[in-house]
Amino acid sequence: MSKRIFFLGGCDLEMCAIKRLLKKYNEKFVDKKLKWGAKTSDILGELEKYRDYDKIYLIEYNNDAGILKWENVEHIDHHNENSDKPSSIEQIAQILDHKLSRFEKAVALNDKGYIPALKCACFNKSDIKRIRKLDKICQGVSEEAEKAAEKVELKKINYFPFSHFSPLADRLYFSGIEKFVIFNDNLTMFYGYPAEHLKEIFKNRKTFYGGGNHGYFGVEEKLSEDEIKEAIKEDKEKEISTHIFILPFFIEGKDEKEAKDAFIKKLEENGFEKKKFDVTKPQNYNEYVYFHSYTKEVLFDSYYLELKLPKNSKYIIKLKNGDIYELDIEDIAVRIFENNIAMLSFHLNNYKYSHPKDILKINDFGRRIFPQYIREDDILAAKDSFLPDCIELKFGKKVIREDFCKFIEDFNIKKNKNLLIPKFVSEFVGEKIKYILDDRMFVVSFYIAPNWLINELKKDYIKNDWWYEYVFVDGNGKTCQDDEFCSEIIKKATYPRWRNYGTLWGVSRYSLVGVANEGGRFLMDHVKTMYFQMASLVLLYRSMILNLSDEVKKIIILLNKKDENIDISKIREISKKIYKDYLEFLNGIFFREITAQEQGIEMYKMLLNASDIDALLQSFDREMEELDNFIDILEEKERNENLEFLSILGAVFLPAGFIVGVLGISSLDKIHPGVTFVLIFASIIAGFLFIDRKKIKSFIDEDNKKKGQIFVGIIFLIFILIIIFSIGNFKN
Numbered sequence: 001m002s003k004r005i006f007f008l009g010g011c012d013l014e015m016c017a018i019k020r021l022l023k024k025y026n027e028k029f030v031d032k033k034l035k036w037g038a039k040t041s042d043i044l045g046e047l048e049k050y051r052d053y054d055k056i057y058l059i060e061y062n063n064d065a066g067i068l069k070w071e072n073v074e075h076i077d078h079h080n081e082n083s084d085k086p087s088s089i090e091q092i093a094q095i096l097d098h099k100l101s102r103f104e105k106a107v108a109l110n111d112k113g114y115i116p117a118l119k120c121a122c123f124n125k126s127d128i129k130r131i132r133k134l135d136k137i138c139q140g141v142s143e144e145a146e147k148a149a150e151k152v153e154l155k156k157i158n159y160f161p162f163s164h165f166s167p168l169a170d171r172l173y174f175s176g177i178e179k180f181v182i183f184n185d186n187l188t189m190f191y192g193y194p195a196e197h198l199k200e201i202f203k204n205r206k207t208f209y210g211g212g213n214h215g216y217f218g219v220e221e222k223l224s225e226d227e228i229k230e231a232i233k234e235d236k237e238k239e240i241s242t243h244i245f246i247l248p249f250f251i252e253g254k255d256e257k258e259a260k261d262a263f264i265k266k267l268e269e270n271g272f273e274k275k276k277f278d279v280t281k282p283q284n285y286n287e288y289v290y291f292h293s294y295t296k297e298v299l300f301d302s303y304y305l306e307l308k309l310p311k312n313s314k315y316i317i318k319l320k321n322g323d324i325y326e327l328d329i330e331d332i333a334v335r336i337f338e339n340n341i342a343m344l345s346f347h348l349n350n351y352k353y354s355h356p357k358d359i360l361k362i363n364d365f366g367r368r369i370f371p372q373y374i375r376e377d378d379i380l381a382a383k384d385s386f387l388p389d390c391i392e393l394k395f396g397k398k399v400i401r402e403d404f405c406k407f408i409e410d411f412n413i414k415k416n417k418n419l420l421i422p423k424f425v426s427e428f429v430g431e432k433i434k435y436i437l438d439d440r441m442f443v444v445s446f447y448i449a450p451n452w453l454i455n456e457l458k459k460d461y462i463k464n465d466w467w468y469e470y471v472f473v474d475g476n477g478k479t480c481q482d483d484e485f486c487s488e489i490i491k492k493a494t495y496p497r498w499r500n501y502g503t504l505w506g507v508s509r510y511s512l513v514g515v516a517n518e519g520g521r522f523l524m525d526h527v528k529t530m531y532f533q534m535a536s537l538v539l540l541y542r543s544m545i546l547n548l549s550d551e552v553k554k555i556i557i558l559l560n561k562k563d564e565n566i567d568i569s570k571i572r573e574i575s576k577k578i579y580k581d582y583l584e585f586l587n588g589i590f591f592r593e594i595t596a597q598e599q600g601i602e603m604y605k606m607l608l609n610a611s612d613i614d615a616l617l618q619s620f621d622r623e624m625e626e627l628d629n630f631i632d633i634l635e636e637k638e639r640n641e642n643l644e645f646l647s648i649l650g651a652v653f654l655p656a657g658f659i660v661g662v663l664g665i666s667s668l669d670k671i672h673p674g675v676t677f678v679l680i681f682a683s684i685i686a687g688f689l690f691i692d693r694k695k696i697k698s699f700i701d702e703d704n705k706k707k708g709q710i711f712v713g714i715i716f717l718i719f720i721l722i723i724i725f726s727i728g729n730f731k732n
Helices: 013-025 040-048 090-095 102-120 125-139 143-151 168-176 197-203 225-236 256-269 284-289 291-298 354-364 423-429 451-460 465-473 483-493 523-560 568-588 598-612 613-653 656-662 665-670 671-688 693-700 702-731
Strands: 004-008 027-030 054-059 071-078 158-159 180-183 186-189 207-209 216-219 241-251 272-274 304-308 314-318 322-334 341-350 392-393 398-402 434-437 442-448 504-508 513-517
Touching: 004 013, 004 180, 004 186, 013 027, 013 090, 013 102, 013 125, 013 143, 054 090, 071 090, 102 125, 102 168, 125 168, 143 168, 158 225, 168 180, 168 186, 180 225, 186 225, 197 207, 197 216, 216 513, 241 256, 241 354, 241 523, 256 304, 256 322, 256 423, 256 702, 284 451, 284 523, 291 523, 314 354, 322 423, 341 354, 341 423, 341 523, 354 442, 354 465, 392 423, 392 483, 398 423, 442 523, 451 465, 451 513, 465 483, 465 504, 465 513, 483 504, 504 598, 513 523, 523 568, 523 613
Parallel strands: 004 027, 004 054, 054 071, 158 180, 442 513
Antiparallel strands: 180 186, 186 216, 207 216, 241 341, 241 434, 241 442, 272 304, 304 322, 314 322, 314 392, 322 341, 392 398, 504 513
16 A cells, blocks of 8 residues: 655645544644745655655645655645645545535635635625634634724725734625735735736735635735735726626517607617717727628617716626625617617626636626516525526616516516516616517626636636536526536537637527636627627527517417408518518628638627527528418418309399390380299299308308308398389389
């Protein structure tokens, strides 16, 4: 049996949990009870005793003595250059073939990503406080430091003359301050600010970092407040992620033009202004030349309006578990296309939340517009899984808030269709709209991810759960639980052309998302312009086809009612208009290629495939063909019935015609008028008897009531005319 030994580094909760694990599995270990930041030089003498061991594991040691040159030494850490690795306890668990308990997972999250990581994993506030308390006990935080932290005036930059900063850091974070700096005479710690950015600023200083790109970053000296402020100032200019939520809908109204004009008037009353695409701006120029000329006509000549926003406008997503995501609103826009198809889009930027789980939750919960399901015992049960507790839009003092509580009072959709329209939609576009998709908006998103995540995706994105959730917008865990199937669909949904650069793109029916490291930041503008336009175009295709298909279905339902008041000729005209709109769509709006750029061509094809555009087109073609056949059958039936009606009428008067033909008009003049009347009337009766009674019945039964009434009316009129004619003859 091979010999191995573990050396424990600086003491904290994670190291205590590792020690307990090693004891459980009877592993040999050395614990010198060192403080955090342990060095290999501190244990060099002890290490020599185990020089002949098969394996020596050094847990969280700074390698200042060159020990890693020993072939039998393995360093276990997740800080500094190892920040892309799993936490130390996860690495130890893998060596021991141990499955982490819920508590041990919490320990790992706490050490890897601090409080944000615990929150993202749905640990409640009491659990988080318990973990933090245990961590401080293991660190050896003094009672004096705990009491002093309670008295500090909380600010972004705080002086704290103790060796452990965790009491003050916890208090700041639980008070809602998620980005802050703590320093003393020997150390300056940045919490929540991007490590990659700070590394560049302090590249000539002695530093350390961990907890992800927005965890903690330490400079082993006292920095001036001016230096600190300058470092923080730089961070404000950088976005962590961008999120665009797009809601396609149909403007309702009997008259298309009147409905559109009324809709535009309402938008203008609500503060929207028409914007013309200004190609002279550099960013707009890049967007303009990206597309083929015929595509530009559809994208840039559409009616586009933007909301005039006050400074610091916010889109706030609040979850039932207490999580809050506050995003900056860059723009709120409405675009109107042909056939009264319109799109409302929220353009949001994230400067605060860096953890990968945060990005998933922003996308999934931020796009919801009404509950996906309800239960009798809990109308808003969806808030436990998909639906946000509320969404707020803040424009200075004005707040638009939707908490979906109106469903508790009334969830009868047939009676109140406006239930499905949240305030953050109706406030801008009114309630005379019809959704084209379902309970969610389409998501366009791009994320500047920490290096550890990028490295995982470069290694194997197909089996990476986070990437699957990001592409398919699952904010509360994977909705697919078959590994083989997951691998198959995520491979199909991923565009990996720039994978080795650390950039991946994903496409699904409800998303166009991308991820990159800091080197791919320039792509943020591409997402906000070219890729947003690309997604809008495909959404337009899907919306138009579904809307036309819906119109066809309405006609078929109407025809199936067998209402005799239906004018088939008018139905034919409506059908022709639908087909005309369809041909105009195919020839003027729908394009197989929209750009000459290779990446754009390939991603556009992926979007078309993900949205099932070809399948929708084929389905609509079949629907139109069936409708035309149905109308042809009804028109043929109507023609046959009219011919049958005329043939019956002719048959009724056949005997009378025969008598007149045989006797001649001059002979009838010589007969007494009364006899003439009886003779003609008797011939009509004979005509009735000559006709098949079933044919007569088909004209006077309930299904053909109108035709029966006309037929009887004609016979009655002839009868009256005969009487009048006879009376006239009698008088003469």
